[in-house]
Amino acid sequence: MKIHSDILTERDLYDALATAKAAGKVPDGVQVRTFEARSRQRRRAWDCRLEWLGVKAFYTEHGWWLAEVFRADPWAVCGPYKGELKFHEMTSREFTHGGAAPRVQ
Numbered sequence: 001m002k003i004h005s006d007i008l009t010e011r012d013l014y015d016a017l018a019t020a021k022a023a024g025k026v027p028d029g030v031q032v033r034t035f036e037a038r039s040r041q042r043r044r045a046w047d048c049r050l051e052w053l054g055v056k057a058f059y060t061e062h063g064w065w066l067a068e069v070f071r072a073d074p075w076a077v078c079g080p081y082k083g084e085l086k087f088h089e090m091t092s093r094e095f096t097h098g099g100a101a102p103r104v105q
Contacts, residue, residue, distance in 0.1 A: 001047070001048050001049075001050075001062070001078060001079040002037060002039075002045060002046070002047050002048070002078075002079065003045060003046050003048055003069065003076060003077070003078045003079075004039040004041045004042035004044070004045045004076065004077040004078075005042050005043070005044055005045075005073045005075075005076040005077075006042045006043045006044070006073075006075070007072070007073040007075070007076070008044065008069070008072060008073045008076060009044075010034050010036075010046060012069070012072050012073070013032055013034055013046065013048060013069065014032060014034075015068075015072075016065055016068035016069045016071075016072060017030065017031075017032045017050075017065050017068070019068045019071075020061075020064040020065050020067070020068050023064075023097075025064035026061045026064050026065060027052065027061070029052050029053055030050060030051065030052045030057050030061050030065075031050070031051050031052075032048055032049070032050050032051075032065065033048065033049045033050075033051060034046045034047070034048050035047045035048075041077055042076075042077065050062050050065055063091055063094060063095040064095055066078055066081065066087060066095070067087070067095040067096070067097070070083070070084035070087055071084075
């Protein structure tokens, strides 16, 4: 999945996964792998792979990780999701914390 951002750093992508793990939403064995990429949309971009035991992680793990990525940058573009509001809309708000509404953009 390609992530574009003006705000995020590569470290933020790893921290988002650590936060999702600490909340008990993602198993400890899940890892994120990042590869710098080019972006015409934002200042920075990465191709990211979320893996669990060497294979692609499931939808749920991706969802909780992306929820944390969008908490760090609500305007990021992550794959088909053009910002936090679109992410929550397209995932039927499945990845909100305690039903908290996403910030208005």
